[in-house]
Amino acid sequence: MRKKILEVAVEQFSRYGVRTITMEDIARLSGVSKKTIYQEFKDKKELVKEAFGMLLKEDQEKLDAIMRDEDGVIEHLVYTSRMIRERIANLNPMAVLEVQRYFPEAWKMFECFRDNVIVTDIVKVLERGKKLGYFRNEINTRILARMRVNQINAAFDPSNYSGEDVKMVDIQMELMDHFLHGIFTEKGRQAYLEGVELNH
DNA sequence: TACCGG
DNA sequence: CCCGGT
Numbered sequence: 001m002r003k004k005i006l007e008v009a010v011e012q013f014s015r016y017g018v019r020t021i022t023m024e025d026i027a028r029l030s031g032v033s034k035k036t037i038y039q040e041f042k043d044k045k046e047l048v049k050e051a052f053g054m055l056l057k058e059d060q061e062k063l064d065a066i067m068r069d070e071d072g073v074i075e076h077l078v079y080t081s082r083m084i085r086e087r088i089a090n091l092n093p094m095a096v097l098e099v100q101r102y103f104p105e106a107w108k109m110f111e112c113f114r115d116n117v118i119v120t121d122i123v124k125v126l127e128r129g130k131k132l133g134y135f136r137n138e139i140n141t142r143i144l145a146r147m148r149v150n151q152i153n154a155a156f157d158p159s160n161y162s163g164e165d166v167k168m169v170d171i172q173m174e175l176m177d178h179f180l181h182g183i184f185t186e187k188g189r190q191a192y193l194e195g196v197e198l199n200h
Numbered sequence: 201t202a203c204c205g206g
Numbered sequence: 207c208c209c210g211g212t
Contacts (some may be wrong), residue, residue, distance in 0.1 A: 022209060033201095034211080044210065 002040050005030045009051040014091045018048055018098040048099065049106040056113050059083055063121055073129040074188075078195040081176060089169040097158035114153065122148050126183075134188030144183065151175050 008030045012021045023044055027034045041047040066072045066079060100107050126141040154160060155171045180192065 023211080024209080038211070 001032065001036065005032065005037060005040060005047075006051050006054050009047055010055060011090075013048065013051060014087075014095055017092055017094045018103060023047075045103055045105055048103045049109060052099070052106055053109055055087060056109070056117075059087075060113075060117050067121075067124060067128070071128075071132060073125055073132060073134050074191045074195045076125050077180065077192055078199050081173070081196060082199060084169060084172045084176065088172050089167075091168055093158040093161040093168060096156060100158070114149065118152065119145060119149050129183075129188065133185055134191060135183045136185055139183050144179075148179055151179065 005026065009021075009026050012025060012029065023034055023037060026047070027037055030037075037047070041050065062079060063076060066076050069075070099110070122145040123141055126135060126139070126145055129135040130137060130139060130141065152172070152175075155168065155175055161168065181189065184192065
């Protein structure tokens with residue numbers, strides 16, 4: 001029940017924004033009463049935090065599991081690309097803006113995730129990929145990891161979406177692709193393209 | 201579902 | 207008036 005509520009919440013919040021979706025909407029679409037929701041969650045702030053937190057946790061666990069494999073570099077990249085396609089495709093920049101402005105607790109969680117999980121994860125995959133010959137030997141993993149995180153942040157920043165010409169998912173995919181092709185060896189490039197192909 | 205209060 | 211919360 002709790003999970004159902006969280007799934008509905010994250011879907012609706014992502015698509016339509018955190019403020020436009022009311023607790024009543026969540027209740028109706030989850031097929032429960034508001035009372036049930038408030039038994040599970042203290043208030044809307046908590047629901048917002050838990051809902052997005054669920055996604056972050058899932059992805060973190062998945063990526064950790066992949067990296068527990070000796071190789072796993074290409075699998076990691078393929079999963080990340082899929083994550084971008086599936087999660088960010090329906091993420092309205094307004095939702096990000098609203099979380100940032102009106103749900104500081106939830107926003108802190110995002111920042112924490114970004115500054116800890118993502119950075120260390122990228123450093124790890126870059127070093128591993130270099131060692132295994134997927135990425136060029138000359139690259140400076142620290143510098144590139146930081147640059148990549150800044151790239152991701154920029155693509156999430158709602159202020160970069162004043163005109164609604166380009167979608168967030170397209171920007172994220174384009175940046176990831178461009179970043180990877182800047183560091184791939186021929187072996188890495190081939191393996192990645194194959195991996196993406198197989199994943200479709 | 202009705203209702204209160206911010 | 208709307209919506210979070212009871």
